Amino acid sequence: MKALVSVKRVIDYNVRIQVKPDGSGVVVDGVKHSVNPFDEIAMEEAVRLKEKGKLTEIIAVTVGGAKCEETLRTALAFGADRAVHVKVDEEIQPLTAAQALAAVFKKEGAELFFLGKQAIDDDAAQTGQMVAALLDLPQATFASKVEIDGGKATVTREVDAGLETLEFDLPGIITTDLRLNEPRYLKLPDIMKAKKKPIEVVGLGDLGVTAAAGLKSVKTANPPKRSKGVMVKTVDELVTALKAKGLI
Amino acid sequence: MSVERDVMEYDVVIVGAGPAGLSAACRLKQQAAAAGGEISVCVVEKGSEVGAHILSGAVFEPRALTELFPNWKELGAPLETPVVRDDIYLFRSETAAVKLPGLFVPKPMHNEGNYIISLGKLVRWLGTQAEGLGVDIIPEFAAQDVIIEGGVVRGITIGDKGVDRHGEQTDNFAPGPEIRAKYTFFAEGCRGHIGKRLLKEFQLDKDADPQHYGIGIKELWKVDPSKHQPGLVVHGAGWPLGMGAEATGGSFLYHLEDNQVVVGLIVDLSYSNPYLSPFDEFQRFKHHPKIAEHLEGGTRLSYGARAIAKGGFNSLPKMTFPGGVLVGCDLGTMNFSKIKGSHTAMKSGMLAAEAAAKVLLAGAEGGDDLTGYTADFKASWLHDELYRSRNFGPAIHKFGILMGGAFNWVDQNLFGGKIPVTLHDTTPDHATLKPASQSAKPAYRKPDGKLSFDKLSSVFLSSTNHEEEQPVHLKLADASIPIGRNLPMYDEPAQRYCPAGVYEVIGEGSDKRFQINAQNCVHCKTCDIKDPAQNITWIAPEGSGGPNYATM
Numbered sequence: 001m002k003a004l005v006s007v008k009r010v011i012d013y014n015v016r017i018q019v020k021p022d023g024s025g026v027v028v029d030g031v032k033h034s035v036n037p038f039d040e041i042a043m044e045e046a047v048r049l050k051e052k053g054k055l056t057e058i059i060a061v062t063v064g065g066a067k068c069e070e071t072l073r074t075a076l077a078f079g080a081d082r083a084v085h086v087k088v089d090e091e092i093q094p095l096t097a098a099q100a101l102a103a104v105f106k107k108e109g110a111e112l113f114f115l116g117k118q119a120i121d122d123d124a125a126q127t128g129q130m131v132a133a134l135l136d137l138p139q140a141t142f143a144s145k146v147e148i149d150g151g152k153a154t155v156t157r158e159v160d161a162g163l164e165t166l167e168f169d170l171p172g173i174i175t176t177d178l179r180l181n182e183p184r185y186l187k188l189p190d191i192m193k194a195k196k197k198p199i200e201v202v203g204l205g206d207l208g209v210t211a212a213a214g215l216k217s218v219k220t221a222n223p224p225k226r227s228k229g230v231m232v233k234t235v236d237e238l239v240t241a242l243k244a245k246g247l248i
Numbered sequence: 249m250s251v252e253r254d255v256m257e258y259d260v261v262i263v264g265a266g267p268a269g270l271s272a273a274c275r276l277k278q279q280a281a282a283a284g285g286e287i288s289v290c291v292v293e294k295g296s297e298v299g300a301h302i303l304s305g306a307v308f309e310p311r312a313l314t315e316l317f318p319n320w321k322e323l324g325a326p327l328e329t330p331v332v333r334d335d336i337y338l339f340r341s342e343t344a345a346v347k348l349p350g351l352f353v354p355k356p357m358h359n360e361g362n363y364i365i366s367l368g369k370l371v372r373w374l375g376t377q378a379e380g381l382g383v384d385i386i387p388e389f390a391a392q393d394v395i396i397e398g399g400v401v402r403g404i405t406i407g408d409k410g411v412d413r414h415g416e417q418t419d420n421f422a423p424g425p426e427i428r429a430k431y432t433f434f435a436e437g438c439r440g441h442i443g444k445r446l447l448k449e450f451q452l453d454k455d456a457d458p459q460h461y462g463i464g465i466k467e468l469w470k471v472d473p474s475k476h477q478p479g480l481v482v483h484g485a486g487w488p489l490g491m492g493a494e495a496t497g498g499s500f501l502y503h504l505e506d507n508q509v510v511v512g513l514i515v516d517l518s519y520s521n522p523y524l525s526p527f528d529e530f531q532r533f534k535h536h537p538k539i540a541e542h543l544e545g546g547t548r549l550s551y552g553a554r555a556i557a558k559g560g561f562n563s564l565p566k567m568t569f570p571g572g573v574l575v576g577c578d579l580g581t582m583n584f585s586k587i588k589g590s591h592t593a594m595k596s597g598m599l600a601a602e603a604a605a606k607v608l609l610a611g612a613e614g615g616d617d618l619t620g621y622t623a624d625f626k627a628s629w630l631h632d633e634l635y636r637s638r639n640f641g642p643a644i645h646k647f648g649i650l651m652g653g654a655f656n657w658v659d660q661n662l663f664g665g666k667i668p669v670t671l672h673d674t675t676p677d678h679a680t681l682k683p684a685s686q687s688a689k690p691a692y693r694k695p696d697g698k699l700s701f702d703k704l705s706s707v708f709l710s711s712t713n714h715e716e717e718q719p720v721h722l723k724l725a726d727a728s729i730p731i732g733r734n735l736p737m738y739d740e741p742a743q744r745y746c747p748a749g750v751y752e753v754i755g756e757g758s759d760k761r762f763q764i765n766a767q768n769c770v771h772c773k774t775c776d777i778k779d780p781a782q783n784i785t786w787i788a789p790e791g792s793g794g795p796n797y798a799t800m
Contacts (some may be wrong), residue, residue, distance in 0.1 A: 012296065014713040014796045018549065021470075030369060030799050032297050122691065187407040187423035189254050 038116025047079035076194035099128035103207035128175035138168035254425035261429035265293035269435030269574025270374040273596030277381035295392035298375035304367035312594035332479030339487035356499035366799040378779035390788035403428035430614020432572040452565035458676040466512035471546035525744035528692040546775035553747035561638035585637035636665025711796035721789035730762035
């Protein structure tokens with residue numbers, strides 16, 4: 001059974017994000033990028049399933065510019081057998097990305113699609129769901145436990161009230177949450193081997209996907225600065241101050 | 249506890265992807281290609297990516313780069329802002345400053361033909377060139393120790409990952425691999441932790457003066473476009489450190505491209521007052537009207553700190569040992585009179601690479617002293633440059649910036665650095681502190697949040713991170729010394745010399761204890777250098793830990 005795992009290149013979680021002075025976005029040049037942490041969890045889960053003999057092949061996929069090759073190399077070092085790079089140089093819409101991923105899933109004839117539950121750059125948590133809808137396949141999102149047996153996936157997900165367990169027949173989509181696993185440290189020989197593993201580069205056109213206009217980002221801005229606190233000496237003073245601000 | 253380690257083999261393994269290490273890597277590949285041969289080269293880097301731990305001024309002299317890549321302009325090297333003006337100030341007090349006429353400035357401090365750069369950007373570019381030449385660069389892998397077998401260096405061991413804070417293996421334990429090589433180049437930068445061990449193991453520094461250090465603290469600012477003067481270089485001496493020999497150092501402020509200004513202060517670690525705080529000196533320095541006028545209304549983008557090795561010529565240890573070499577600041581090639589170490593580090597790496605390539609291409613098995621490196625170094629411009637500036641640091645240490653500066657003017661401008669006398673400074677920096685009882689506490693003002701800031705908000709801007717569950721990487725040989733000896737004697741200076749707030753004395757009276765916040769560590773190495781008891785040893789934390797500098 002083949003599994004597809006999507007990995008997205010995002011600004012590293014340690015980096016302090018800076019908004020561009022013109023408000024057109026955030027500074028990405030010269031900034032460290034890495035694999036979206038939730039996608040690493042997705043990758044790790046696939047590798048563990050392959051190690052248990054549940055999967056025969058893992059294919060990593062990404063959508064983005066030339067630098068995304070690094071992201072795929074990391075996935076290959078984790079244990080993906082090969083990778084597909086949907087190369088798009090300009091910024092693309094979330095729906096277009098989902099269409100591209102769905103097309104790769106179909107083309108590869110995969111039965112299981114792992115995605116991180118969300119990417120830490122836009123935090124939208126939508127790609128897995130859109131892919132499932134586009135492919136008309138079952139989905140289990142925010143997985144904290146995954147079991148694959150007899151053509152079925154049993155997925156435990158964290159919900160507000162506790163844990164919910166879903167079961168569906170493969171093929172299907174699983175998005176991975178933080179507590180599913182702890183991704184392994186990459187081994188040096190695996191990093192070296194990953195440099196030689198094959199990456200197939202395709203364009204949107206090859207997948208029959210057209211980039212469409214959809215969302216327009218209007219403005220990016222820093223959150224407003226917290227104004228300095230004021231020390232008051234008495235309760236009366238506090239009440240007066242609150243009244244003056246119209247808060248009570 | 250024995251663990252099974254992966255073993256990888258290369259002709260040359262280089263520790264540290266900085267200017268020295270990457271220049272060496274490129275040169276090895278260039279030499280191999282020119283001879284139609286093959287040399288396998290691997291560079292390991294403890295930072296999360298190439299450049300993540302790089303911090304420098306930096307005014308850059310392109311001499312070595314031009315030798316390495318004569319066509320660096322076409323290759324897109326990030327040298328964007330030529331120096332157009334060079335101002336030197338003597339800061340006399342917190343409000344007064346005198347601009348020195350060019351005539352009175354020691355010659356090495358002139359900067360025609362140099363560029364104001366981000367060294368972080370330059371090494372990222374060098375990394376790309378090296379990879380293009382076929383070098384394996386491996387970030388996130390911290391060299392933890394050297395493999396010495398029968399007195400011969402055979403490579404390095406990478407630190408283990410997935411070890412908890414008590415030193416126990418977790419479920420995610422990953423033993424660090426061994427990387428073995430015919431020759432190992434140590435390019436860790438100033439006070440490399442393996443370099444320190446090698447100096448001792450092979451007694452490399454037995455004929456040299458003690459190495460001397462400074463701590464450089466730097467911030468990157470985005471300034472008001474109306475105040476931006478790309479290409480302006482401002483150097484300063486004097487206030488806040490004073491004019492005498494008790495505390496010396498110098499300041500810098502450079503205008504880069506894109507409305508960016510860097511500002512920094514280097515405090516020589518030979519200072520004597522244990523109450524001195526390099527961080528607070530730097531913060532108050534920015535309030536000087538001559539500095540504040542550049543920064544006011546701007547935003548601070550980044551912060552960082554790094555020790556520099558400034559002993560120069562007199563402190564140079566033996567450069568080779570069986571199976572390996574020291575290059576760059578691990579060796580101590582910075583030219584203190586120019587306050588520049590990047591071009592010299594690059595050149596030392598290139599010289600070592602040329603010597604190694606020569607013997608490897610002739611079929612050498614390695615494991616011996618690369619004596620060709622020492623010989624080529626002695627015949628190079630690098631040696632000449634370091635020789636001419638050998639008195640610069642000692643003169644300042646001995647006589648302070650006024651009289652020492654005068655000596656340097658005579659030596660550099662009249663004798664071209666060849667004055668027939670050599671000054672030595674033989675007191676190591678950890679031995680210069682006076683007892684707290686004989687020292688006055690400087691009055692540092694609270695930061696205003698506009699020009700000056702506190703330590704924690706500063707460290708935040710260095711994007712420093714360490715995997716939380718790991719052993720503390722700052723080792724105390726004797727855990728009782730900080731409270732038992734350093735505190736009564738020197739008011740435990742670690743609280744102040746650390747620019748990242750790693751060391752704290754907390755509690756009251758007999759409950760006082762020494763706390764190490766290792767997660768904050770920006771890898772500057774100052775504690776390893778300045779602790780009066782030489783009780784703190786910096787070792788590499790888990791790979792990828794430390795600061796994440798973008799363009800420092």
